[in-house]
């Protein structure tokens with residue numbers, strides 16, 4: 073299969089069996105708008121037409137009775153569709169199916185003809201060969217597809233696939249005029265049937281390939297060595313006027329076997345403010361919480377700070393006047409800071425704003441000869457605002473600190489005056505911690521778009537507890553890879 077059709081699938085999800093079931097939890101919803109369905113339909117048709125063109129049809133071989141001549145053995149061979157055009161096509165989502173409809177279809181065929189006859193009246197055997205051009209006008213194609221979710225996979229079924237030809241014209245190159253009329257009379261029906269059958273077969277084959285592909289879509293998209301995004305389909309697809317929507321689990325899962333679950337009620341389908349966008353992907357804030365919880369549990373987010381812009385602060389002499397007790401106990405010793413997250417970061421999405429809170433413990437260590445001596449621990453709550461953007465198919469973020477609250481957890485060097493330490497901590501968080509965090513979340517994670525397709529002109533909408541990405545989709549080769557869209 074070409075990359076085109078192979079990857080066409082996520083957007084081509086065609087059709088709906090609305091049967092009420094107990095709803096599974098879903099944290100990412102995807103909506104394919106009429107424009108998205110049109111895009112998918114055009115890809116499918118382009119693919120099918122490239123297969124239809126130059127497809128050899130089976131030869132037609134028959135004995136016909138021609139007036140005055142008698143029984144003539146005629147063979148039509150090398151029948152090929154040379155050109156196939158769909159004048160008008162549309163994709164129509166219905167309550168229980170999706171219909172792809174093509175009308176004003178025209179096509180040109182070429183073939184070879186051969187005849188031979190001999191009878192008692194004409195004792196010599198006569199034969200001739202030549203070519204012919206056939207033009208098909210006013211063909212119609214209707215494909216009806218069903219779509220359902222079964223065991224977390226998309227199941228595409230062909231409900232109906234019909235192709236109907238109104239009329240053909242035949243143009244013989246050479247041959248006798250009786251032959252022309254004879255072929256028209258005797259073979260028109262057979263030629264029509266052969267073309268209809270060939271096109272129906274190609275469409276059916278393309279649909280089953282698509283079905284197989286849909287069914288083999290992965291249930292997890294790897295993000296990195298720690299986590300994957302669970303893209304198992306849940307519940308039934310839903311039909312929304314002129315669009316198709318479906319739900320996926322959408323939570324981050326550890327590459328090991330643990331799972332996380334969040335209580336959440338199902339929300340209405342994706343809402344894009346610009347109805348011309350092809351797809352909308354809505355991500356519940358639980359998606360981000362699951363990511364943070366997972367990385368937090370994977371011990372991913374803690375480290376030792378031993379280099380900071382104001383390196384003098386990693387020597388007790390630098391704290392001489394801020395924490396005199398420290399300098400008194402450990403004069404002129406090197407220090408390091410052990411910063412570790414004390415809880416999973418929290419994220420709250422509201423209208424126009426994404427608030428994040430990061431909880432950390434900072435242990436101050438004095439390095440005395442070869443010993444590391446923890447002398448105090450400060451609890452930090454870093455709150456800030458995040459912006460999100462789309463880079464290629466990734467949703468990435470950038471965190472900016474708004475506030476830093478600190479409290480002393482324990483100390484071996486007496487009370488610390490937080491207001492004196494605060495500016496120092498602020499600098500450390502801003503110059504050491506945030507760049508680290510932003511380096512990771514700035515890479516982002518891939519949205520559930522099948523590879524080979526790229527988001528284009530993406531728009532990000534934050535609303536109560538969800539982020540919605542509304543976008544067009546394009547074939548990867550066509551896109552300028554540097555495009556970045558910001559919320």
Ligand SMILES: *[C@@H]1O[C@H](CO)[C@@H](O)[C@H](O)[C@H]1NC(C)=O
Pocket residue numbers: 327328329
């Ligand atoms: C994950 O689960 C499978 C089957 O339950 C098991 O065979 C495999 O060892 C598990 N992997 C890890 C890393 O725990």
Ligand SMILES: *[C@@H]1O[C@H](CO)[C@@H](O)[C@H](O)[C@H]1NC(C)=O
Pocket residue numbers: 096097224302303304305306321325329330331332
């Ligand atoms: C992925 O989501 C499906 C559907 O919600 C669920 O059944 C499955 O357990 C999830 N997988 C993991 C690894 O959590």
Ligand SMILES: *[C@@H]1O[C@H](CO)[C@@H](O)[C@H](O)[C@H]1NC(C)=O
Pocket residue numbers: 387388389404405406
């Ligand atoms: C700490 O700073 C003091 C004063 O600048 C310096 O004399 C001392 O060598 C430093 N200690 C270490 C271990 O670098």
Ligand SMILES: *[C@@H]1O[C@H](CO)[C@@H](O)[C@H](O)[C@H]1NC(C)=O
Pocket residue numbers: 376410411412433435
């Ligand atoms: C850093 O602190 C954490 C907990 O606060 C602790 O588990 C870890 O061992 C410390 N690491 C070092 C190198 O001191």
Ligand SMILES: *[C@@H]1O[C@H](CO)[C@@H](O)[C@H](O)[C@H]1NC(C)=O
Pocket residue numbers: 294295296463464465466515516517518
């Ligand atoms: C998208 O995210 C994945 C996983 O974090 C990363 O490996 C990849 O480099 C990212 N792609 C871009 C273009 O940033």
